[in-house]
Amino acid sequence: MQRFPSAVEVAGLRRPELPVACLRPHAATRAAEFFVDRFPGTSLYAVKANPDPVILDALYVGGIRAFDVASLNEVMLIGERFPSARMAFMHPVKSRHAIRRAYFDYGVRDFSLDCAAELDKILEATDNARDLGLFVRVAVDNSDAMLSLSRKFGVDGLEAVDLLRAVRHRAARLGICFHVGSQSMHPQAWVRALQRVHQLILRAGVVADVIDVGGGFPARYPGLEPPPLTAYFEAIERMWAEELPITYTCDLWAEPGRALVAESASILTRVELRKGDALYLNEGTYGALFDAGGPGFVYPARRIRVDRPDEPTGLMPFRLYGPTCDSIDAMAGPFWLPQDTDDGDYIEFDMLGAYGMALRTGFNGFMTEAPAIIEDEPALTQYVARERPAAAAVRLIGS
Ligand SMILES: Cc1ncc(COP(=O)(O)O)c(C=O)c1O
Structure with a gap:
């Protein structure tokens, strides 16, 4: 599995057409x-x-x-x-x-x-x-x-x-x-x-x-x-x-x-269309964002822009829709993102390691790309690392 410093590099280097699970x-x-x-x-x-x-x-x-x-x-x-x-x-x-x-x-x-x-x-x-x-x-x-x-x-x-x-x-x-x-x-x-x-x-x-x-x-x-x-x-x-x-x-x-x-994965998604304060994404409640639908969970969201300058703007609240034709594929949030977020921008949703990755379906034919391993820290954590020598960094079984 490919390794990247963060989801920013996954977006920049792979320009993924479909959502990518980013594992930590x-x-x-x-x-x-x-x-x-x-x-x-x-x-x-x-x-x-x-x-x-x-x-x-x-x-x-x-x-x-x-x-x-x-x-x-x-x-x-x-x-x-x-x-x-x-x-x-x-x-x-x-x-x-x-x-x-x-x-x-x-x-x-x-x-x-x-x-x-x-x-x-x-x-x-x-x-x-x-x-x-x-x-x-x-x-x-x-x-x-x-x-x-x-x-x-x-x-x-x-x-x-x-x-x-x-x-x-x-x-x-x-x-x-x-x-x-x-x-x-x-x-x-x-x-x-x-x-x-x-x-x-x-x-x-x-x-x-x-x-x-x-x-x-x-x-x-x-x-x-x-x-x-x-x-x-x-x-x-x-x-x-x-x-x-x-x-x-x-x-x-x-x-x-x-x-x-929960902290061990995020999902990198792309905006396919903007209508006012609604963003239509290539990922939704039939994918990793299941709990953002009915249960109303809000995840840390950050915009990643790859093909045009990322000028700093203020944030505004957005509603989200997933890619399927089902109207329950909707996430009220609100999710706070830069005001000029638009189609072609990527959004990384964090804290999806629990139940997010596990609940993905291929409903309506919307699949995901090959996952990536990322090395940065989750947006929110409740853990402090155990003291360890740098050389003893985590090695995965079989890697
Ligand atoms: C029997 C049982 N044990 C453990 C769990 C894990 O619960 P949690 O993810 O809230 O820690 C579940 C979740 O459905 C469960 O049904």
């Missing part, structure tokens, strides 16, 4: 090192956030050795790339075929579930294996999150108590997991969730072996400035140490996706 593996490595050093338990990377092999390798370099996988394809990707890594299949609804292949062909032992029917399915598909780690996904409050994940999965109340008891009988390790919702803006979300878990453990009268506090750790975006990640880790650690005495023999896991990779 060094940012993924830095985030991984931060979680490995500072999170008070084991961090499993949620592969769905960005399964690009360059990013996976960068996380591995940063010390990530465990992965939260959601599909058989993710199991195969991680199993083949990092044969000694631990995988946990944390999708609460899986096909029998996927469970069987994961267990027998890839050595996966940890599976999540939120109902008795899925428990039966896992037991049947593994021929009643005796070495399973079974994680009950409990429903928790998602009100601090920008993207709620509470409507589809999770068990609560008496049903949760019954399921915990049933799983305890069949599991070599009983796990409890939850998700407070993605981009959770307050550490208190984990305090409330851990209190709920504690109540359920007491009511069920079971001993848990692992508590998995899920994903939801935030990244920085314009207008969305969360507290530092250390405040989240401290809140979890405080609950763990002071308020949950029965968990002292229990392992602590997390499944961060967004926080590990």
Whole structure:
């Protein structure tokens, strides 16, 4: 893959006709090192956030050795790339075929579930294996999150108590997991969730072996400035140490996706037409800018002009449209860009390493060009680099 100092050189040298994913593996490595050093338990990377092999390798370099996988394809990707890594299949609804292949062909032992029917399915598909780690996904409050994940999965109340008891009988390790919702803006979300878990453990009268506090750790975006990640880790650690005495023999896991990779990619797009304050781009909500549509995320945007002088002008707010014929391919923003931005200008949108790259489709035939690796820093960061000698700069596996 070609390397460039920044997206400016990608635009100038390649003059790309289609959007280009610009990957910053060094940012993924830095985030991984931060979680490995500072999170008070084991961090499993949620592969769905960005399964690009360059990013996976960068996380591995940063010390990530465990992965939260959601599909058989993710199991195969991680199993083949990092044969000694631990995988946990944390999708609460899986096909029998996927469970069987994961267990027998890839050595996966940890599976999540939120109902008795899925428990039966896992037991049947593994021929009643005796070495399973079974994680009950409990429903928790998602009100601090920008993207709620509470409507589809999770068990609560008496049903949760019954399921915990049933799983305890069949599991070599009983796990409890939850998700407070993605981009959770307050550490208190984990305090409330851990209190709920504690109540359920007491009511069920079971001993848990692992508590998995899920994903939801935030990244920085314009207008969305969360507290530092250390405040989240401290809140979890405080609950763990002071308020949950029965968990002292229990392992602590997390499944961060967004926080590990948000800073690790930007997308270089081009303006195809301007109408007043609306810019029509060659990238949109069916591409990497999915979350700029319905969820209304705003990303750092910078104009890159290659074929004409780039005179400094003031900024103004723009609305954006993507390239497809669908009218939901629209991004209200506002995105602040130079007033004279016009067709032929490139725009780099940053902080798209989580879910941006992963959610691209080829809808209406709009594809992307070959990705590039860029060496500059993300527009926003919540990490400081670990001290290291210059010569030991990050080397990717296989490079
Ligand atoms: C089970 C599970 N774990 C982890 C994650 C990662 O969440 P985040 O990217 O918010 O950290 C998700 C996201 O959907 C998830 O469904």
